[in-house]
Amino acid sequence: MTTTPSIRSAFAPTGKLRAAINLGNPILACQGEDGGARGVSVDLAGEFARLLGAELELVVVDAAGKSVDAVASEQADIGFFAIDPLRGANIAFSAAYVLIEGCYLVKQDSPLKANEEVDAEPNRVVVGKGSAYDLHLSRTLAHARILRAPTSPTVVDTFMELGAEVAAGVKQQLEADARRFGGLRLLDGHFMVIQQAMGTPKRRGAEAATFLARFVEHMKASGFVAAALARHRIDGASVAPAAA
Template identity: 30%
Template structure:
């Protein structure tokens, strides 16, 4: 059996790769009305994978990383474009990063907070999606402020809008998008984290894991990445 056949037997036994994408991060994937399709790095890489393996591709949209993880238990996807997270290494194998995204805070216009460092103060409540990789990083670095978990990135913003917290954490691109539908809020300066984005497969897919490690290395090399 060839390497291609071994990989496909693990992630596309029916000839189609089901690839999970996180629609809460427009920097990685978004719907383009003019193109009539999903566009962005995750979508583009998904098509490159399908082309290289000579198979079909189905991009499955999820509202958050938490939704993707829950769908894994139901066997809904074969590969996923999600952040690398050592705490999930018992369930998934992660490729090297193909891109990194930044996370920051959304605050009310009248807030005294100007930079990410200002937000880490006594009594400050930060709403953040409980299953997001940036939330875990945030909880590790905060010294004074506390994190209030929400079910999704959108729910964190809703909590801020209802004045139930002092700041909402999220991926910069998603927070910028949110400003199109709400007023009276702004981003602080800087980022509290950069989150590496990877291609994840189930731990049992050992041949696919090796394939994606090599695939991303070659992808980054061709793009001039270090």
């Protein structure tokens, strides 16, 4: 891929590439032993900065909604999010680079056995505020009540504190929390598959959006995304297929 002055200017108007990194999704990023952010999204941001010939600046947040806000308000130049129509109002998305399962977690003695049983009164479903699960379930649940935890990593803690019936989130995070608390189980299967993409403010223009989309396709086709998932020992996610 070849960059141009206009592309570099579009993505790094401050002289640096500012990448919003959400630590609330452990499949994409987490805090390393040195205190810095590490993960698939950090690797992609670094490779994109290298391609542009720009210094990378990480804008680290703890929730998906904060990452969306940072890019939509142009406090960051790129970000990593689940594709959602609501977010698409101000952000131009690439096609997905990874697919992530969204699952339900319940107490061991819960009568709930299947995903289809969750949307019923008086079930209360805890989700991370502003997360892809929050956006999706707010549109699709007709009878169950949604309760919002401050961030995705605090969903199960909030679920336990409130004595709610269901927790919803990233399969890997829920599995880790189930081991941490004990007496919990995941329902079989998933209620959604998240298409995780890169995005940039729509105000950066069509040329920038097209360039970012091409970059993502190149990273998938070259094996970079698959290698990053393996390097960070990520389960529960797969490389998204090539865009049509």
